[in-house]
Amino acid sequence: MKTTHRWLSIVEGCLLVALGIHILNSAGLLISGTAGVSMILLRLTDLSFGTLFFLLNIPFYILAWCTLGRDFTIRTFVSVSLLSALSELMKHYVVLSIHPGLSGALGGLLVGFGLIILFRHNASLGGLNILAVYLERRFSIHASKTTLFADISVLIAAVIFLDLSQLGYSLVAFLLLSSVVGRYHRPPKWAQSSLVDAKAN
Template identity: 30%
Template sequence: MDEFQQIARRHQLATRASTAFLYSICVSVAMNFFWEPGKIYASGITGFAQLLATITKRFLPFTLSTPILLFLLNLPLFVLAWRQIGKRFTFFTFLAVIFSSIMMKVMPITELTFDPIICAIFGGVVNGFGTGFALKNGISTGGLDIIGLVLRKKTGRSIGTINITFNVFIVLAAGFVFGWPHAFYSALSIFVNGKVMDMVYTRQQKMQVMIVTDQPRNVIDHIQNRMRRGITIVHDAEGAYQHDAKTILFTVISRYEMHDLQVAMQESDPRAFVSISDTIKILGHFYEPTV
């Protein structure tokens, strides 16, 4: 058993390291193929690094590149992640930032198109996918992802929404530096980035589940064996067609756990009626797995 656990742990570590490298490719493609050629600022700390790089280039006798500034700006956030989120999470976040800084420096800036709208949309899609995939696999990409994860634990707001809120300053900066049309293009890219991120990173999307069954104990056991979720039981329900006794179960899961729920229901009561709906907001305790 110990040997199996060691193999599983090594596999998990390799997966997270590979995810960090994949993210670095995505953000570098977004930056060097779309954002830089289109004069578009990215979201979060990456966009702030672009802004500082532009300022040093225009107004200071020395120039600091975006990759170097990206790493320097993330240093204090590594401390926040270490204290508030976890050591392993911080280590892989550090890897993601290091890989990203190197890949941005190594990958040449390539002008695929001069259309800023295309650059805004595709830059947001590529980066949003990379960021969401990284978060889904238990690492962050640094910057506002760390702040977003910390605030999500306290507020329940989605990662994408938090990023969009923090990026008003980036949009305004793009307007002053590149002109207001490019501010709107940057806003479009940030919006697309946030939405794609939420589509990929589904762990924070909550769903309410209502189950009508005549085998409540079996269903409860299977769900709780697969997911750490509380269940509310409503006894003495009655089916209107055959007037047979039913029990109604209520629980809340994340969209990430949808497959686990489907498997649990198939094993426990395939004939149960299950209704699943999006949940806007949750008050009270909802278990969040550690990253």
């Protein structure tokens, strides 16, 4: 029963993130982390977001396997694969027309709450999410701080691709995502116990 609950929650988290990213993509906006890098690369290649997101995450599985364990890595791999598939489906079957300001707000909130669900069930969406979970588990650095740093880095990289209005609306998404993770995310029991062990050592 516990396993079923965990996997259902992971699916729900991926659905929220996929919808949030689709809303942002529909308005030409960005989000942080590996997803944001994938959105930038969309402007430079013919590959889809789902394909780019999946490929960019492959190197991070090594870090996850070596530092966060097999179970976390497997759940993260499934989450990344599921998000990639959902993104492809939404690209073809979900048509949206939303004001960029509302897109930034809704997209940032949906991605933020989706990430919280995944973090609470010992999973992530790869890339900098893996780094955020590792830093939280090993050094007690809250995940919101890592995501905020990722937000700023992606925003700086996006300056050459987006106009000022798109940058502004993307910043709204970044801030709301970081705010949601900062206010609602609490390290789960598996992370708390690891933090205690790390401090003891």
